[in-house]
Amino acid sequence: MNAFNRLLSSAAIGLAVSVSSFAAHAETPANMLVIAHRIDDITTIDPAESFEFAGSDISRNVYDRLVYLDPTDLEAGYKPQHAESWEVSEDGRTITFTMREGVTFQSGNPVRAEDAAFSLQRAVILDKTPAFILTQFGFTPDNVAETIKADGNKLMITTDQKYATSFVLNCLTATIGAIVDKETVMANEVDGDMGNEWLKTNSAGSGPYKLDSWKPNESVTLSSNPDYYGGAPAMERVIVRHVLESASQRLLLERGDIDIARNLNPEDIAGASAAEGVVIADELKGRLMYLALNQKHPELSKPEVRQAFKYLIDYEGMRDSFLKGQYTIHQNFLPQTYLGASDENPFSYDIEKAKALLAEAGVEDLEIEIGVREAQERIEIGQSFQNAAAQAGITVNITVGTAAQILGRYRARELDVYLGAWGPDYPDPQTNAGTFAYNPDNSDEANATGLLAWRNSWDTGGLTEMVEAAVTEGDRDTRVQMYQDIQAQFRETSPFVVMFQQIEQSALRDNVMNWSTGQAVTSAAYWQVTK
C-alpha cells in the first residue's frame, strides 16, 4: 500500500471515529496476551538458525540461556540465568560457568551443563547464519569438543584469545546462546541434522513459554510453562497474530480484540493515542538508517565529498514529518542504550556548506545511483536526499528494488550509494563496531560480504586496529571510552552517513503492564507482562 493509500485509509478511519464512537469494546481474557504483529519474517524457530526479529521474540520467551537480559532492568546488562556464577581464568581465555541446580526443561528433563555445551557446540557445527556470533571466538566444528565442554555441573568455554568478558557474555544473551534440551532434540535427529529440521517448527526449551504452534504468516501460539524456575508467567497463553495492515491492527486494538498493536504507522499511532483505553509506549530500538558511499567511486572517495554528504540530509525535516515518532536523529554506529553509545550528532542540514566542500574537492556535475529497498520510509528518505543533492548540483538516480535485488548488488560492491538499515546482532558494541569500522582486508578477493566497511570498499585507516583493541579490553570504563573515540573518528572520516535510530511505538490497551520490546539490545519479552 503506498503512502497515499495509507494516508487515505487512516484519514477515513480517523474521520469516521471522530463522528462516531466504537461499539463497547470486548476484552481479551485476563490470563491471555494477544498481540498483532507482522511475523512474516519468521523462517525457523531453531535458535541455532533463527536470525529475524519476530523469530527472536519467540526464542527469547521459549528458551533460557546461561546469562540473560532482564526486561525489567535492561540497563543492568547481562545477569545470571541458568549459569548461577562464573569464573574467568588468569589468561582470560576460559570462562567456567556453574549451573543452577533443580531447573528443568519443559519436557521434564533436567537442565544440565551437558545441555548447555551441546547447544553451543550444535550451533557451531550446524554453521547457520547466526553462527558467526560464536565462531568469532575461535570455535570451529573441529575444536568445539575441546573448547566447549561440560564437567558435571560446570561448563567451560575456551576462546582462541583473550576477549573482554563482557563481550563473550553479551554474545551468550543472543538467540544463538539458547539452551536446548539435548535428549529431546537428538531424539528427533534425522540424517545427522542434530534435530535442525524438527526444531524449525518445534521447541525444546526451559523458558517461561513453550511453542504450541507456528502457522507461517498466520499466528504463533505460546502457552506458559507452569514449572518455570522463575515462577509461572501471569499470561498463560500468548497469541501473536500476523496482521499486515496498520489500519486493521488499529481497529482490532480499539475494539479490544487484541492487547498490543506493534506495527501502527504514524497516522494510526496519532489516531490510536486519542482513543479511549489505549496508550502508546515508545522504546528505542537498535535499527539504524544510513547512507553508505562506495569508496571505489573516484569522487565519493574524496574526504570532502564524504563530509559534504553528511550535510545533505534534512535530519530534522524528515524526523518531524514522515518519520515522526518512528525515528530519532542519531549519527553514530552504536545505537543509544548500547554500551559505549555516543549522543554526539554534529551534522545538520546545510546545503551551502555541502556546496563549499564539493567545490573544495573539485567535484562538478556528479551523477550517482542510489540503491533503495522498496520500503516506504526508505524511498521517502531517498527522495528527500535526492532533492537536497540536486540543490548542491548532484544528480541522484534512485533504483528501487526488493531486498534481495538491492542487497545482492550492495554485497557485490556495485552500488554507488546504498540507503539501508542495520540492526545489531547481539548486545555488545562489537556487533556494530566490527562491521562499520572494521575491515582488515579491503581487497575484492577478501570477499568479506558480512562487513559493511568492506561492502563499501572502505579502508578504515586505523579504526580496524582500534576495534581489535576495544574488544579485548577488560576494564568496562576504558572500553566505553575506546568506543567513544572510535565513533568520534568514524563520524569525521567514514563514508557512512548514519542518520536515524528507530523508535518502536507499541499501542497497548491501558491494562497491559510491564510491556517490553527489549529496547535496542534484545527482543520482546512476555513473561513479566500483567493485565
Place this chain on the structure above:
Amino acid sequence: MSLPPWLKTTLVTLGSIAVTMLGLLFITFIIGRVMPIDPVLAIVGERASQSTYDAVFQELGLDKPLIVQFGYYIWDVVRLDFGTSLLNARPVAEDIARVFPATLELATLGIFFGIVLGVPLGVLAAVRKGSWIDQIARVVALVGYSMPIFWLGLMGLLIFYGILGWVGGPGRVGIFYVDVVPSVTGMILVDSILDRNWDVFKDAFSHIILPSALLGYYSLAYISRMTRSFMLEQLSSEYVTTARVKGMSEWDVVWKHAFKNIRVQLITVIALSYANLLEGSVLTEIIFSWPGIGSYITTALLSADMNAVLGGTVVVGLIFILLNIFSDLLYKVFDPRAR
C-alpha cells in the same frame, strides 16, 4: 484402427492439459530463474559469510545447468513436490494445502453472492432497460468497478466491525476459536459443520461474511453487466418478438427463452470470475488478515521465495485449466450443439 469418440475426446483433453501445464511450468521456471533476485540471500540473510552462502547455493542445486534444474523441477511437480519453502522451511505443497482452502472458502461464498445477486440484477436491468432499476444496476456496477478495494474493505471493517460490531474482525476466527475444530478440509465453515460445533461455525461465518460480500460485490458488478448485455441481445431477437406475439407470458419469454439462451455465455463469465477469486485477492486478504493463496504468493514473491511462487502459480494455473474444462462440460449439458 480408429478410437472410440469418447476416448479420443478424453485423450485430446488430457493432451491439451498436459501441453498447457508444460508451457506454464516452462514460463514460471524461466521467470523464476531470470528474475534479478538472489534466492540464496533470501535464506541466509545479508550478514551471512561467503562459506554459508556457497553451502546454501549448492544445497538449492543452483550450481547445476538450467536445463538440468528444469528437468528436476518437472519431475518434482509431477510428484506434486514443489520443494521446500526457502523461507519457512516447510514443504510448499503443505503450505498451499493450508492456504488454499482459506481462499476456496472465501471465493466460493463470494461467487455465490455474485451469482445470486448479479444474475437477477442483470436480467432485471435488461428487461427494464432505461428504467430506474437499470440506472441503479448501472451505478452499483460502476461503484463496484471503480472503488479501490482496500478502501471499501477498510470502510466495511470500520462500520460493520468497528462501529456496529455486527461482524467479526480481521482473521478467520476469533482468538477463542483458534484450532478448536479439527482441520479436515481446511475450510473452517465446513470443518465446524463436520464437527457439529455451531459456536465455531457462527464465529467463522461472522468473520467470512464481510470479505466474501466484498469479493461478491466485485463479481456482482461484472456478472450483472455481462448478464444485462447478453440478455439485451436475446430480447431484441426475432424469436422473442414471435413468442410475445404468440401471447406467451413475459416471465416465460424472459426466463424460459431468452435466459435459457445466455446460459452458455454466462457460464464462461462466472467461471472466469470464480477463477479470479480463487487466484486470491491480495488486498482483501491483507486487510482482513486472511491467510489465503493470494497473499501467500505475494509474500513469497517479495521475499524471493521462488519455490513458493512457482508452486502457487502452478496451482492457480491448474485452477484456470480445470475451470475451463468444467465450463466446456457444462456447455455440452446446456447446449446440444456442443455435444
